Amino acid sequence: MTGRPGRTGRGGGQAGAGDLLALVRTGRATTRGALQQATGLSRATVGQRLDRLFRAGWLREGAGGPVDSPLGGRPSITLEFDDAHAVVLAADLDTRHARAAVLSLTGELLAEHSGTLVVEDGPDTVLGELGRWFSELLEKAGRRADEVCGIGLAVPGPVDSETGRVVQPPIMPGWDGYDIRGRLARAFTEHTGAPPVPVLVDNDANLMAYGEQRTAYRDCSAFVLVKVSTGIGAGVVVDGAIYRGVDGGAGDIGHIRVGADALCRCGSHGCLAAVASGGAVARKLAETGVPAASGSDVRDLLAAGHPGAAALAREAGRRVGDVLATVVTLLNPGVLMIAGDLAGTSFLTGVRELLYQRALPRSTARLEVVTSRLGERAGLVGAGGLVVEYLYAPERVEERLVALGV
Ligand SMILES: [Zn+2]
Numbered sequence: 001m002t003g004r005p006g007r008t009g010r011g012g013g014q015a016g017a018g019d020l021l022a023l024v025r026t027g028r029a030t031t032r033g034a035l036q037q038a039t040g041l042s043r044a045t046v047g048q049r050l051d052r053l054f055r056a057g058w059l060r061e062g063a064g065g066p067v068d069s070p071l072g073g074r075p076s077i078t079l080e081f082d083d084a085h086a087v088v089l090a091a092d093l094d095t096r097h098a099r100a101a102v103l104s105l106t107g108e109l110l111a112e113h114s115g116t117l118v119v120e121d122g123p124d125t126v127l128g129e130l131g132r133w134f135s136e137l138l139e140k141a142g143r144r145a146d147e148v149c150g151i152g153l154a155v156p157g158p159v160d161s162e163t164g165r166v167v168q169p170p171i172m173p174g175w176d177g178y179d180i181r182g183r184l185a186r187a188f189t190e191h192t193g194a195p196p197v198p199v200l201v202d203n204d205a206n207l208m209a210y211g212e213q214r215t216a217y218r219d220c221s222a223f224v225l226v227k228v229s230t231g232i233g234a235g236v237v238v239d240g241a242i243y244r245g246v247d248g249g250a251g252d253i254g255h256i257r258v259g260a261d262a263l264c265r266c267g268s269h270g271c272l273a274a275v276a277s278g279g280a281v282a283r284k285l286a287e288t289g290v291p292a293a294s295g296s297d298v299r300d301l302l303a304a305g306h307p308g309a310a311a312l313a314r315e316a317g318r319r320v321g322d323v324l325a326t327v328v329t330l331l332n333p334g335v336l337m338i339a340g341d342l343a344g345t346s347f348l349t350g351v352r353e354l355l356y357q358r359a360l361p362r363s364t365a366r367l368e369v370v371t372s373r374l375g376e377r378a379g380l381v382g383a384g385g386l387v388v389e390y391l392y393a394p395e396r397v398e399e400r401l402v403a404l405g406v
Pocket of ligand 1: 170254264265268271274
């Protein structure tokens, strides 16, 4: 390791405008003096780089007034990321339902819509319709389409993050290998007249985990979220970044074989999702004459205190808890969040019963098992956050400033 301590330049080079912006955005250095100290740059160089960020409208002076400088001397003005210059669009697809929103760059929801959108209708129809939703949402939020800097999309299937395409998704017929990014960018342009913007696509459980971790668990360096709705999936956030594995398959725990003979939607028998998902519980309830066809029906029954639904949810929780004992032993997370239609007291009781019985005490000693903070908005917040982190990453800031002519 060479260079001055605390230096943040990439590849041994000097810190650029993007590095300074990252330090301000994350709160690690929010005055000129602190930026000099963190980067080893001179006062004049910090000033030049900040000036570009001010001219782009990406930075502003803080409302709090001057604070003491770490280098001594005059009190310094604090700097803040200025989130007023752009907005992000986000959407979260479930199998028969979707949510979409306009978000600020700091993750605030400015307008939101949810409605029926059936994944089985295929990507062309679904993504075209999302383009229309986005156009209406921008109007509702009072923002122009040319203020949109990017779009984030959560989908209920495994995603190759290099290409943004879904890979052999068990519950998204017709989507395998489809150019989601290109179609959604086109739909946005068709419905708003604005030029295409970058589109990022990721798995829904990944983005829910990312949204929740960024909102309430920023200090947690190993965070796991398990979504139990129509299917079962997990998202893992390590050191603030989504852990995807080598080809986007990490966290796809719904198709682990647990030795039952129930047929899964993926075509195999005995998957965890075939016995412990919201869909599986709904099927078992229907067999006993209770009207339930989906995970959301089970959610409603649980909310109404239906004893049969509660017993089946607890049993499903035990099945999932058994698998999570392995997950927790492998990853030793600080937080295990249970989200989705089944996430309630009965299911959690079942999860805890098997998790603490099967996992090593060392890996659960400091583990918090919690339910969602953001609820049905977690995927939207995560998708918006993913776009912001992509566009304001130090290596991308420089090329974007050049494109803006500053
Ligand atoms: Zn399966």
